[in-house]
Amino acid sequence: MEDPAQPEEPEPRSSxxxxxxxxxxxxxxxxxxxxxxxxxxxxxxxxxxxxxxxxPAFARLADAVAAGLGLVVLEVSTRAGMAVxxxxxxxxxxxxxxxxxxxxxxxxxxxxxxxxHLAVAALAFPRPEDLADDGYIGRVTVNGVDAFVRQACRxxxxxxxxxxxxxxxTTDAPGLEAAWRVYARRSATGATKDARxxxxxxxxxxxxxVAFLMDSGFLQRTGDEAGGTYRTTPRYQLQVxxxxxxxxxxxxxxxxxxxxxxxSASLLPPEETDDLDLVADAxxxxxx
Numbered sequence: 001m002e003d004p005a006q007p008e009e010p011e012p013r014s015s016x017x018x019x020x021x022x023x024x025x026x027x028x029x030x031x032x033x034x035x036x037x038x039x040x041x042x043x044x045x046x047x048x049x050x051x052x053x054x055x056p057a058f059a060r061l062a063d064a065v066a067a068g069l070g071l072v073v074l075e076v077s078t079r080a081g082m083a084v085x086x087x088x089x090x091x092x093x094x095x096x097x098x099x100x101x102x103x104x105x106x107x108x109x110x111x112x113x114x115x116x117h118l119a120v121a122a123l124a125f126p127r128p129e130d131l132a133d134d135g136y137i138g139r140v141t142v143n144g145v146d147a148f149v150r151q152a153c154r155x156x157x158x159x160x161x162x163x164x165x166x167x168x169x170t171t172d173a174p175g176l177e178a179a180w181r182v183y184a185r186r187s188a189t190g191a192t193k194d195a196r197x198x199x200x201x202x203x204x205x206x207x208x209x210v211a212f213l214m215d216s217g218f219l220q221r222t223g224d225e226a227g228g229t230y231r232t233t234p235r236y237q238l239q240v241x242x243x244x245x246x247x248x249x250x251x252x253x254x255x256x257x258x259x260x261x262x263x264s265a266s267l268l269p270p271e272e273t274d275d276l277d278l279v280a281d282a283x284x285x286x287x288x
Contacts, residue, residue: 017061024048025062029069032082033092035217035235039081052076074242079134080234085242109200112186115179116202116209119149120219121240122252124232131241134234140219142227145206146188152252153184203227 028048031037039046052059053076062082066073070090074083086093123145124138125131157180189201198204210230213219218236223229243249 017057021058021061022065024051025058025065028052028062028082029066029071029084032066032071032084037081039078045081046078049076049078049081052082072242074238075234077234080238083235083238085239109205111179112183112202112205113209115149115183116145116206117213118249118252119145119152120206120209120213121243122249123148125237125240126253128244131237131244134237136237138232138237139222139229140210140232141225141229142203142206142210144226145210146203146227149183149202150188153180156180157184 027044031039031042031045031048037045039049052062059076062076063073066084069092070087071084071092072087074080074085076082120140124140125136130136130138183202187198187201189198189203207228210219210228213236214221214230218233218239219230220233221228222231
């Protein structure tokens with residue numbers, strides 16, 4: 001007598017990655033590489049973000065695709081989108097030389113442009129709690145950043161005088177110590193017949209830096225006052241978090257140029273120098 005037929009067990013559901021899954025993951029990364037794209041304004045982007053949030057297998061796939069492209073995922077959220085940054089060896093990494101060519105920067109001024117980027121980040125988020133608060137919005141102005149750096153230069157000059165350093169430091173000294181003398185000697189605005197800002201002036205250098213950050217989706221322009229006013233975006237906050245351990249940025253903040261008293265950041269009062277006109281009209285940044 002034959003045994004009754006046993007019921008067939010259902011075949012296990014395949015968890016294999018499909019080409020469509022891989023395409024969706026790559027599409028999400030592509031959205032993330034468009035820094036000005038807001039998820040709330042693109043239904044497909046928003047749907048892929050939802051899938052990343054709710055489907056662990058898809059999230060792992062998307063993160064793996066990003067890693068394969070040399071990208072580091074900083075955050076995946078409705079506020080920041082698919083926020084990624086390029087690893088040092090990534091094809092998407094923007095080198096200072098690349099930035100210099102895009103911003104038509106003289107090769108001798110590259111470190112001044114680097115200092116400008118550093119100062120914008122330090123002034124936009126001067127306190128650790130500013131970086132930790134997802135709702136925090138930093139605000140900077142071109143003239144305010146310039147005044148901040150010049151005040152930092154004065155502090156560095158005082159430090160050098162106290163230590164008896166009358167010449168440029170040795171090559172193994174911190175970068176800021178080597179750069180401040182050049183920045184301090186550079187004109188704030190330059191001089192043209194129609195009073196336009198010279199590209200090689202310090203405010204011209206800062207203007208290029210903030211324009212680059214705006215094009216990269218890190219800053220949004222809010223007005224023309226004080227050489228240009230800008231507010232930070234969530235993506236910029238994530239980027240600055242990623243670079244917060246930078247030694248030069250820490251050194252800038254430790255100079256005490258941005259004291260915190262009542263919870264708002266401000267520059268110290270200017271010293272009695274020839275730069276009083278600049279500082280008085282700096283339109284210093286404020287924070288909410």
